[in-house]
Amino acid sequence: MEMQHQSNQPGVQQPPLLEVRGITKRFDGVVALHQVNMHVNPGERVSLIGPNGSGKTTMFNCITGFYRPEEGQVLYKGKEITYKRPDKIVLQGITRTFQNVKIFPTLTVLDNLAVSIQQHQEENLLKRVFYTGGIKKFERKAVEISESLLELVGLVQMRNERAASLVYGQRKLLEFACALAPDPDLIMLDEPAAGVNTAMVDQMKRLILDVNKQGKTFLIVEHNMGVVMDISQRIIVLDYGEKIAEGKPAEIKQDPRVQEAYFGK
Amino acid sequence: MPFQLEIFINHLLNGLTLGALYSLVTLGLVLTFSVIGIVNFAHGDLFMVAGYTLFLLLNMSIELPYVVIVALVILLTAFYAVVIERLAIHPIIEKSWRTHAITTIGLSIILQNAALAIFSADPRTTPTSLSNTVISPLGIRISVQRLIILVVAALVFAGIQVFVKHTKLGKTMRAISQNREMCQVVGINTRKIALITFALGGAITGLAAALITPLFSVYNSMGSMLTIKSLAAIVMGGMGQVNGAIYASMLMGMIESFFGGYVSFAYKDVVSFGVFVLVLFIRPTGLFGKKVGL
Amino acid sequence: MNISKQSLRPFILPIVLLVIMALLPLFNQSGFTLNVLINVVRWLIFALAFDLVAGHIGSVSLGQPIFYGIGAYLTAYLAGKLGLGWLGCMLVSAFFMALLALLAGLAFFRIRHVTFAIGTLGAAIVTQLVANSAEKLTGGALCTTGVPRPQLLLPFMESAIKISKPIQFYYLFLPFLILTLVVYLAVTKSRIGRAFTAVREDEVRASAVGIYPLRYKLVAFALSGALIGALGSWQAQYVTVICPSDMAQDITTSLLIMVFVGGAGRLSGVIIGGVIFSILPPFLQAVGSKYFQPAYQQILYGLILVGVMLYMPDGLDGLASRILRRFRGIRKEGV
Numbered sequence: 001m002e003m004q005h006q007s008n009q010p011g012v013q014q015p016p017l018l019e020v021r022g023i024t025k026r027f028d029g030v031v032a033l034h035q036v037n038m039h040v041n042p043g044e045r046v047s048l049i050g051p052n053g054s055g056k057t058t059m060f061n062c063i064t065g066f067y068r069p070e071e072g073q074v075l076y077k078g079k080e081i082t083y084k085r086p087d088k089i090v091l092q093g094i095t096r097t098f099q100n101v102k103i104f105p106t107l108t109v110l111d112n113l114a115v116s117i118q119q120h121q122e123e124n125l126l127k128r129v130f131y132t133g134g135i136k137k138f139e140r141k142a143v144e145i146s147e148s149l150l151e152l153v154g155l156v157q158m159r160n161e162r163a164a165s166l167v168y169g170q171r172k173l174l175e176f177a178c179a180l181a182p183d184p185d186l187i188m189l190d191e192p193a194a195g196v197n198t199a200m201v202d203q204m205k206r207l208i209l210d211v212n213k214q215g216k217t218f219l220i221v222e223h224n225m226g227v228v229m230d231i232s233q234r235i236i237v238l239d240y241g242e243k244i245a246e247g248k249p250a251e252i253k254q255d256p257r258v259q260e261a262y263f264g265k
Numbered sequence: 266m267p268f269q270l271e272i273f274i275n276h277l278l279n280g281l282t283l284g285a286l287y288s289l290v291t292l293g294l295v296l297t298f299s300v301i302g303i304v305n306f307a308h309g310d311l312f313m314v315a316g317y318t319l320f321l322l323l324n325m326s327i328e329l330p331y332v333v334i335v336a337l338v339i340l341l342t343a344f345y346a347v348v349i350e351r352l353a354i355h356p357i358i359e360k361s362w363r364t365h366a367i368t369t370i371g372l373s374i375i376l377q378n379a380a381l382a383i384f385s386a387d388p389r390t391t392p393t394s395l396s397n398t399v400i401s402p403l404g405i406r407i408s409v410q411r412l413i414i415l416v417v418a419a420l421v422f423a424g425i426q427v428f429v430k431h432t433k434l435g436k437t438m439r440a441i442s443q444n445r446e447m448c449q450v451v452g453i454n455t456r457k458i459a460l461i462t463f464a465l466g467g468a469i470t471g472l473a474a475a476l477i478t479p480l481f482s483v484y485n486s487m488g489s490m491l492t493i494k495s496l497a498a499i500v501m502g503g504m505g506q507v508n509g510a511i512y513a514s515m516l517m518g519m520i521e522s523f524f525g526g527y528v529s530f531a532y533k534d535v536v537s538f539g540v541f542v543l544v545l546f547i548r549p550t551g552l553f554g555k556k557v558g559l
Numbered sequence: 560m561n562i563s564k565q566s567l568r569p570f571i572l573p574i575v576l577l578v579i580m581a582l583l584p585l586f587n588q589s590g591f592t593l594n595v596l597i598n599v600v601r602w603l604i605f606a607l608a609f610d611l612v613a614g615h616i617g618s619v620s621l622g623q624p625i626f627y628g629i630g631a632y633l634t635a636y637l638a639g640k641l642g643l644g645w646l647g648c649m650l651v652s653a654f655f656m657a658l659l660a661l662l663a664g665l666a667f668f669r670i671r672h673v674t675f676a677i678g679t680l681g682a683a684i685v686t687q688l689v690a691n692s693a694e695k696l697t698g699g700a701l702c703t704t705g706v707p708r709p710q711l712l713l714p715f716m717e718s719a720i721k722i723s724k725p726i727q728f729y730y731l732f733l734p735f736l737i738l739t740l741v742v743y744l745a746v747t748k749s750r751i752g753r754a755f756t757a758v759r760e761d762e763v764r765a766s767a768v769g770i771y772p773l774r775y776k777l778v779a780f781a782l783s784g785a786l787i788g789a790l791g792s793w794q795a796q797y798v799t800v801i802c803p804s805d806m807a808q809d810i811t812t813s814l815l816i817m818v819f820v821g822g823a824g825r826l827s828g829v830i831i832g833g834v835i836f837s838i839l840p841p842f843l844q845a846v847g848s849k850y851f852q853p854a855y856q857q858i859l860y861g862l863i864l865v866g867v868m869l870y871m872p873d874g875l876d877g878l879a880s881r882i883l884r885r886f887r888g889i890r891k892e893g894v
Contacts, residue, residue, distance in 0.1 A: 066763065086766035095767070102764035104757050115753045119769030139750065178768065304673045356869050362673045363619060364868055367819050371864030374812060378857035489808060493684055496677045504674065531692040538685045545678045549670045 023072035050238035105164035113146035284518025285418035289473035293466035307372035309488030315474030316483035346467025380485035388482035503551025602837035608786035614824030617759030622679030628806035630791030645709030656788025690803035822876030
């Protein structure tokens with residue numbers, strides 16, 4: 001809990017882990033994001049909310065390198081990552097999940113995790129082609145990490161099944177575990193509670209809080225307001241591609257602009 | 266060599282007919298691709314089958330007028346297309362592009378070799394009285410058949426524009442080509458539309474074959490080259506954009522005519538494919554912007 | 560790591576295959592048998608190399624015969640004009656075809672899915688047309704002829720033997736198949752193979768776990784190009800003639816049938832498909848040439864290809880493993 005205290009203490013100036021400065025993204029002339037600023041502090045749990053089409057997922061894609069914003073910058077640990085390739089950004093320590101749950105269906109559950117780890121292991125290894133000595137060690141380590149994560153999300157018994165045989169909720173858990181696998185600093189979850197039953201929503205909330213306690217930072221897009229209020233320390237609200245509010249859950253609940261954006265006048 | 270206007274005009278006309286001819290062949294393919302999302306590698310072979318149909322109809326003991334024969338070829342080819350759709354395309358319509366490609370390549374093998382078994386590898390000619398009639402307005406010699414192709418192609422393209430923009434069916438097709446999932450959600454029977462599109466594509470291909478084969482000949486393996494040229498035009502036109510594909514076909518016809526006429530006949534196909542491969546590298550999204558759909 | 564039954568399984572089929580292929584000529588050395596065997600080796604190498612790209616990274620290249628053809632023409636020049644030895648020719652061809660694959664890959668992998676298939680098919684047609692038209696370079700449709708046969712000089716020999724008998728060719732060819740199998744297994748059963756699968760299944764997801772799809776596509780493409788280039792080089796020295804039609808589309812069609820009817824992306828699938836469809840033509844020809852023409856054989860192939868796509872998307876290999884699993888299940892229940 002120490003890290004959270006730090007970030008919440010007023011007056012302690014700490015550089016943000018992630019900083020988004022004036023991001024603008026257009027699609028064929030339609031503005032999806034307009035001059036949005038936001039930041040995420042180390043160890044924080046931040047939610048990004050807003051009505052459908054308000055630009056949340058676009059923001060995710062701009063941060064993770066899948067979209068190139070027309071204007072603005074994304075800084076991670078003080079370094080600019082704006083126009084980097086998605087794979088480079090992941091290797092710097094930002095992992096993400098997808099709204100429509102992406103896993104590799106013909107790989108086994110264990111291999112899904114291992115493949116999420118392997119590039120990180122090899123990243124600093126220039127002798128990629130000649131790593132025969134190190135590769136076995138890496139592989140053992142990857143399997144070790146994968147198994148402990150399967151235990152965490154409760155998928156141990158599915159270890160050698162093809163991921164295609166998992167049901168939706170299990171896929172979500174697997175994708176979440178994959179996001180944790182390479183030991184990232186910032187984990188970005190796109191609707192972790194969507195489409196699953198209440199028991200699994202609770203499990204997901206618990207997992208996020210537990211992992212956060214170990215020092216991982218979360219940026220979450222979520223529609224389920226109950227979940228958002230329970231897990232966020234800070235909430236950022238987007239509407240029509242602009243940031244309309246930002247604050248603690250209790251403040252956001254009261255904010256008239258938010259109520260208007262969500263429920264109309 | 267001094268510049269000769271007559272030769273230039275000749276190449277221009279030749280390029281126009283070649284382009285019109287390619288666009289007619291491409292049109293059926295780009296329609297099915299745009300609306301159904303299937304790239305049919307057996308498209309050229311459908312043209313070949315239509316060509317043989319024309320050959321058989323012209324050599325019947327009863328002599329029918331050319332117009333009637335053209336109408337019959339159109340109907341029969343639409344029927345072949347429907348049979349193909351029912352038997353081979355319909356069951357795989359929801360599968361991946363890989364399945365589409367390989368299934369239609371399989372179809373292409375079947376059609377080409379069935380034609381080989383029935384008609385042998387010898388080219389068959391289907392001359393009509395029109396293909397040998399040459400008129401020379403303003404001193405430019407052109408065969409009536411070519412003139413007909415030019416006129417019919419222009420009419421067909423205009424017809425397609427009207428059909429797509431002003432009829433209910435056309436508008437539905439357009440909507441599907443732009444957002445298939447949404448159309449399924451609002452209850453449009455996309456599978457029925459797929460069948461109709463295939464029939465329409467078949468009819469246009471039949472028309473193309475009935476008009477074009479009298480100028481050339483039919484042989485069993487002619488489809489491969491037609492397929493790949495149509496595919497090239499579709500890619501250059503921006504994957505599934507009907508107008509783009511037509512412009513690209515015209516462009517290929519022009520390039521072949523002028524390069525073949527002025528530079529080297531042997532390398533004309535190399536150059537037109539070379540342009541295609543070059544376009545892929547420079548503008549992978551096609552020459553004419555990236556608007557989606559019909 | 561403990562060696563379990565599971566991890567040995569992929570090696571069983573190739574080893575059985577190689578043992579059979581190595582021993583068969585001891586029992587039957589007829590020209591027909593050797594011809595069939597050489598055909599099997601050639602097509603298996605070709606299909607395995609093709610599958611590295613089509614099956615494992617999922618980019619269906621319809622232009623792989625380009626590497627075969629250019630490798631062969633290159634060898635005609637190297638062996639015929641420069642007098643380079645057979646192994647040297649194969650290595651140089653492999654090297655240059657890997658290089659060509661890298662360059663072509665940088666361009667062609669900008670497009671994907673069916674556009675990639677169309678683009679590579681276009682490239683194949685251009686190459687074949689050029690080979691046909693550039694008569695000074697390739698002999699055009701009259702082919703390049705008179706490629707020298709390989710000479711084998713081993714340390715204990717006094718003079719080199721000229722390889723000319725089919726049996727000599729066969730046993731010199733077989734190690735190349737072994738090498739191809741080793742490369743195929745080493746790549747696909749490792750982390751690289753896992754990354755290949757990731758790229759094939761979902762490029763977006765692959766980038767989200769730190770994989771740069773292009774890098775792995777290029778690796779697969781270059782490996783495939785090198786193997787096929789070496790194969791073309793070998794084949795040029797075996798048949799001594801190279802024609803533009805060696806790059807024709809029906810080569811690609813055969814590859815598609817072998818790999819996708821057998822089972823794409825799986826060694827057992829490629830072996831099953833490759834063996835069946837390289838043995839079938841000579842047998843059909845020998846047995847049935849009286850009854851049916853080659854066209855019927857091709858129609859049969861087409862029907863099989865379409866039928867497999869419609870009813871057995873996993874190919875013969877998928878069917879075989881389903882049947883095997885059922886037998887095992889029954890046995891277990893019985894005990």
